Amino acid sequence: xxxxxxxxxxLREAAADARRSWTGAAWLTVAGAGLAALVPFxxxxxxxxxxxxxxxxxxxxxxxxxxxxxxxxxxxxxQGAFVGVGAVCAAHLVGSGWPAPAAALVGAAAAAVGGIxxxxxxxxxxxxxxxxxxxxxxxxxxxxxxxxPTVSGGSRGLVVPPRGSPxxxxxxxxxxxxxxxxxxxxxxxxxxxxxxxxxxxxxxxxAALGAETARLRLQAFAGAAAAGGLAGGVAVQLLGVADPxxxxxxxxxxxxxxxxxxGAATAxxxxxxxxxxxxxxxAADLLGGITGSETGRFxxxxxxxxxxxxxxxxxxxxxxxxxxxxxxxxxxxxxGAAESSLTGASLEARALVKRFGGLVALDAFELEIxxxxxxxxxxxxxxxxxxxxxxxxxxxxxxxxxxxxxxxxVTAEPTAQRVRRGLVRTIQSNALFxxxxxxxxxxxxxxxxxxxxxxxxxxxxxxxxxxxxAVRARALAALRVVGLEERADELPESLTGAxxxxxMVASALATGPRVLLLDExxxxxAPQDLDxxxxxxxxxxxxxxxxxxxxxxxxxxxxxxxxxxxxxAGKRLATGTPDEVAANPAVRAAYFGRQAx
Amino acid sequence: MPLAxxxxxxxxxxxxxxxxxxNAPFSKTPYIGETIARGVELGAxxxxxxxxxxxxxxxxxxRLDNALSPRQAIANVRRAVADGAVAIVDEGTGADASxxxxxxxxxxxxxxxxxxxxxxDVERRPYVFRIAPTxxxxxxxxxEYVIPKRLRVAILTDDSAYGDEGRAALAKSFGSxxxxxxxxxxxxxNTPDLSPQVLRARRSGATALLVWAGPATIANVLTAARTxxxxxxxxxxxSGADPLVRQQLADQPRWVDGLTFASGRMTAxxxxxxxxxxxxxxxxxxxxxxxxxxTSAGLDVVQPPEYAMYSYDFVSVLxxxxxxxxxxxxxxxxxxxxxxxxxxxxxxxxxxxxxxxEGVVDDDVYFARFxxxxxxxxxxxxLSSTLPVIKQTRE
Numbered sequence: 001x002x003x004x005x006x007x008x009x010x011l012r013e014a015a016a017d018a019r020r021s022w023t024g025a026a027w028l029t030v031a032g033a034g035l036a037a038l039v040p041f042x043x044x045x046x047x048x049x050x051x052x053x054x055x056x057x058x059x060x061x062x063x064x065x066x067x068x069x070x071x072x073x074x075x076x077x078x079q080g081a082f083v084g085v086g087a088v089c090a091a092h093l094v095g096s097g098w099p100a101p102a103a104a105l106v107g108a109a110a111a112a113v114g115g116i117x118x119x120x121x122x123x124x125x126x127x128x129x130x131x132x133x134x135x136x137x138x139x140x141x142x143x144x145x146x147x148x149p150t151v152s153g154g155s156r157g158l159v160v161p162p163r164g165s166p167x168x169x170x171x172x173x174x175x176x177x178x179x180x181x182x183x184x185x186x187x188x189x190x191x192x193x194x195x196x197x198x199x200x201x202x203x204x205x206x207a208a209l210g211a212e213t214a215r216l217r218l219q220a221f222a223g224a225a226a227a228g229g230l231a232g233g234v235a236v237q238l239l240g241v242a243d244p245x246x247x248x249x250x251x252x253x254x255x256x257x258x259x260x261x262x263g264a265a266t267a268x269x270x271x272x273x274x275x276x277x278x279x280x281x282x283a284a285d286l287l288g289g290i291t292g293s294e295t296g297r298f299x300x301x302x303x304x305x306x307x308x309x310x311x312x313x314x315x316x317x318x319x320x321x322x323x324x325x326x327x328x329x330x331x332x333x334x335x336g337a338a339e340s341s342l343t344g345a346s347l348e349a350r351a352l353v354k355r356f357g358g359l360v361a362l363d364a365f366e367l368e369i370x371x372x373x374x375x376x377x378x379x380x381x382x383x384x385x386x387x388x389x390x391x392x393x394x395x396x397x398x399x400x401x402x403x404x405x406x407x408x409x410v411t412a413e414p415t416a417q418r419v420r421r422g423l424v425r426t427i428q429s430n431a432l433f434x435x436x437x438x439x440x441x442x443x444x445x446x447x448x449x450x451x452x453x454x455x456x457x458x459x460x461x462x463x464x465x466x467x468x469x470a471v472r473a474r475a476l477a478a479l480r481v482v483g484l485e486e487r488a489d490e491l492p493e494s495l496t497g498a499x500x501x502x503x504m505v506a507s508a509l510a511t512g513p514r515v516l517l518l519d520e521x522x523x524x525x526a527p528q529d530l531d532x533x534x535x536x537x538x539x540x541x542x543x544x545x546x547x548x549x550x551x552x553x554x555x556x557x558x559x560x561x562x563x564x565x566x567x568x569a570g571k572r573l574a575t576g577t578p579d580e581v582a583a584n585p586a587v588r589a590a591y592f593g594r595q596a597x
Numbered sequence: 598m599p600l601a602x603x604x605x606x607x608x609x610x611x612x613x614x615x616x617x618x619x620n621a622p623f624s625k626t627p628y629i630g631e632t633i634a635r636g637v638e639l640g641a642x643x644x645x646x647x648x649x650x651x652x653x654x655x656x657x658x659x660r661l662d663n664a665l666s667p668r669q670a671i672a673n674v675r676r677a678v679a680d681g682a683v684a685i686v687d688e689g690t691g692a693d694a695s696x697x698x699x700x701x702x703x704x705x706x707x708x709x710x711x712x713x714x715x716x717x718d719v720e721r722r723p724y725v726f727r728i729a730p731t732x733x734x735x736x737x738x739x740x741e742y743v744i745p746k747r748l749r750v751a752i753l754t755d756d757s758a759y760g761d762e763g764r765a766a767l768a769k770s771f772g773s774x775x776x777x778x779x780x781x782x783x784x785x786x787n788t789p790d791l792s793p794q795v796l797r798a799r800r801s802g803a804t805a806l807l808v809w810a811g812p813a814t815i816a817n818v819l820t821a822a823r824t825x826x827x828x829x830x831x832x833x834x835x836s837g838a839d840p841l842v843r844q845q846l847a848d849q850p851r852w853v854d855g856l857t858f859a860s861g862r863m864t865a866x867x868x869x870x871x872x873x874x875x876x877x878x879x880x881x882x883x884x885x886x887x888x889x890x891x892t893s894a895g896l897d898v899v900q901p902p903e904y905a906m907y908s909y910d911f912v913s914v915l916x917x918x919x920x921x922x923x924x925x926x927x928x929x930x931x932x933x934x935x936x937x938x939x940x941x942x943x944x945x946x947x948x949x950x951x952x953x954x955e956g957v958v959d960d961d962v963y964f965a966r967f968x969x970x971x972x973x974x975x976x977x978x979x980l981s982s983t984l985p986v987i988k989q990t991r992e
Contacts, residue, residue, distance in 0.1 A: 154758070157691075241691060241694040245668070
């Protein structure tokens with residue numbers, strides 16, 4: 001097939017995809033952007049286009065930050081520093097004769113490098129420590145600018161010959177805001193974004209599905225920094241000076257507040273937040289004019305009051321509050337489910353030992369599961385069942401022994417790598433992602449096998465779009481296997497307890513497992529739901545998977561298990577069929593008393 | 598571009614209002630900001646209605662705070678342009694960048710405080726003027742005054758824009774006599790304890806301190822030196838006369854004694870009468886500027902309106918230029934500014950021309966020394982010894 005034919009086909013597919021996902025809101029957005037582009041030509045000369053352009057550049061930085069905060073779960077208070085990196089870099093380059101666009105892009109790249117440097121440290125932190133670490137970073141940056149006046153220009157700043165008229169900057173700012181919002185929206189709804197959101201909401205559950213959280217968060221953090229650097233790099237060419245005092249903690253804090261006020265979870269939220277701040281400046285000027293006071297005192301006061309109001313009302317921001325009132329629903333793309341195909345693998349534990357201090361949680365633990373077989377691991381509370389699962393899944397390292405998957409020693413491999421090999425675990429507690437629909441849950445699992453990263457996703461290349469369709473098809477197939485295909489667009493809070501457990505199974509299934517480790521799948525299920533659950537498990541076994549089930553529910557164990565292993569105080573007490581184990585006197589004494597199995 | 602097109606405001610009959618914007622650090626250095634603004638307002642009031650061929654014009658004053666931020670200063674100039682200002686009186690922060698905006702809008706921008714080298718350039722920046730002592734002039738006179746005393750000077754400058762400009766100027770003025778400089782140090786502007794830096798200066802063998810910095814830093818240097826009983830002479834540029842120095846050292850007035858500063862002369866060669874008239878006019882409108890410290894005799898110390906004089910004089914020149922240019926275009930106003938001459942507040946002639954946009958001659962720098970919270974011209978300088986003492990107390 002010639003290149004032209006390939007390109008034509010790709011363009012037709014892209015147009016078809018665009019038509020499928022075009023909504024009324026999209027028309028509104030395009031109309032709004034079109035009207036906004038006409039502003040310089042219709043407003044009176046008293047309207048300061050340079051001020052509007054500067055607000056637009058701030059919005060670009062805010063949208064980038066919004067992605068890190070709302071999607072990545074990283075409340076960064078260093079975005080002002082990255083804006084400063086871009087501005088100072090671009091100012092030096094423009095002063096050396098570089099073309100304006102190149103200088104801005106290099107500024108963005110420099111900020112991205114800075115973001116990677118800071119991100120390597122902070123992406124593994126919990127949210128509160130991300131905030132603290134980035135706050136320190138922004139202070140260090142401000143102090144660094146003070147300490148190195150040859151870099152920052154000192155108190156005078158770096159003077160930059162202005163490039164471009166206010167009208168050009170206004171249109172450029174508008175275009176960059178639109179591009180940033182589009183990128184935010186595209187990424188947030190992609191498997192990249194969904195996995196990030198899952199990791200932010202339930203880190204352990206996301207890790208269990210193979211999400212390489214640190215790597216994804218680093219990409220998000222660096223991307224946000226790049227957006228800030230780009231904003232700084234173009235803004236400095238409008239302002240005419242890179243003023244070090246402008247890139248301090250105050251700007252970082254303002255940007256974070258703007259994101260929170262507008263709403264961190266959507267692309268529009270940060271833009272609304274910045275516009276609200278611009279409105280507050282006008283209000284502060286008005287108040288200052290009325291009272292004869294310094295307007296600078298009213299701005300922070302009004303901003304703080306607004307932030308308190310937003311936090312009091314739930315903290316989701318203006319856009320989310322308006323959206324929920326207007327009941328703006330998610331739209332599901334029309335993709336059919338893929339055919340589900342399962343293959344199994346053998347899993348073997350050899351002499352596994354795990355100690356926690358002086359306590360031996362597991363001692364010389366052995367088991368073997370074959371494809372198409374289901375093994376139940378039972379025992380009293382504290383017998384070591386969950387420890388065994390965690391050792392098999394790679395969440396903790398054993399003190400001795402081996403874990404082999406299809407004869408391959410995976411003992412030293414981390415969880416993500418084992419998941420890629422097909423060894424997947426569901427965790428004990430209800431670890432669903434509260435803000436993701438059932439389909440999005442399964443998409444997180446199905447994303448494990450994606451090959452194309454954030455950049456291709458943003459650019460919506462044909463391969464990235466094909467892969468996205470394939471991921472959603474696999475996700476739907478997993479929902480179909482557990483009987484939740486019709487509930488694809490619902491949030492977990494709308495599902496019953498049993499359905500929620502099935503959803504966890506579906507998420508694990510979507511990863512394409514060969515061995516499933518299920519931790520108490522019947523927890524929270526009503527008796528009438530056990531048959532449904534048992535039917536799903538049997539179907540998976542008959543499909544060829546090897547399944548290990550940790551359970552307390554005797555009825556379920558009898559219904560589905562081919563073999564039962566009993567643990568007591570970290571040691572294997574008995575092995576056999578459910579009937580053999582039930583008849584074992586030692587098992588009865590240690591676990592059941594006189595209760596029949 | 599028509600001069601009166603962006604006038605806005607009042608338009609009663611044939612009287613139009615033209616706005617002069619004052620771009621100064623009202624929040625960060627209130628004394629400087631207020632002094633400049635009051636000079637402009639007084640100048641506008643004294644100038645009164647200006648009769649032109651196209652009608653009568655009144656000058657209106659608007660204040661914008663730059664908070665010592667170049668970015669804010671530039672934003673203020675943009676705002677002034679958008680508001681159709683007829684002129685901008687600027688403290689000087691950010692002028693290296695904001696001049697382009699004023700230039701493009703053909704709005705005269707007059708600096709009345711900062712004296713940095715390069716700020717004024719008739720060829721490249723035709724719309725930038727200055728009525729204030731230049732750093733070059735101050736630095737040259739300081740070198741001229743200090744070097745013959747065979748002192749070894751520790752040059753201490755802070756990291757503000759004012760300090761950085763001063764550092765550059767002093768490097769040139771002392772460049773021919775490097776042996777006169779014991780050490781050159783850069784001080785952090787907002788640090789209260791400068792003991793390490795002052796100690797370092799002392800250990801360098803310095804026998805005098807030349808502190809080119811903001812008033813707070815000057816006060817902190819004096820504190821660091823005097824608490825360690827180092828009675829070294831201290832020389833400063835005009836910022837040494839800022840009331841903040843004396844306010845911070847109000848409980849140790851003897852530490853201020855001997856502080857010597859260089860500044861533009863307040864009185865003219867013709868005598869002090871014009872200055873005293875201006876001072877009376879200023880105080881009749883704003884009252885005496887009581888700075889909050891007292892002499893040993895319990896008298897309130899008053900600050901003479903020195904920097905108000907410069908901004909007042911620019912408004913006088915501007916008024917004369919508007920009267921000459923009429924309501925024609927801004928190019929005509931620029932031409933008029935390069936032609937008119939007025940009698941300044943202290944009696945000196947003020948004006949500009951096509952080759953010079955500096956309103957204060959470098960030679961007109963004198964030295965004054967503090968004693969008992971007031972200052973008087975020194976007697977060991979040829980120019981300073983001829984100048985009268987300006988009364989700075991009120992009962």
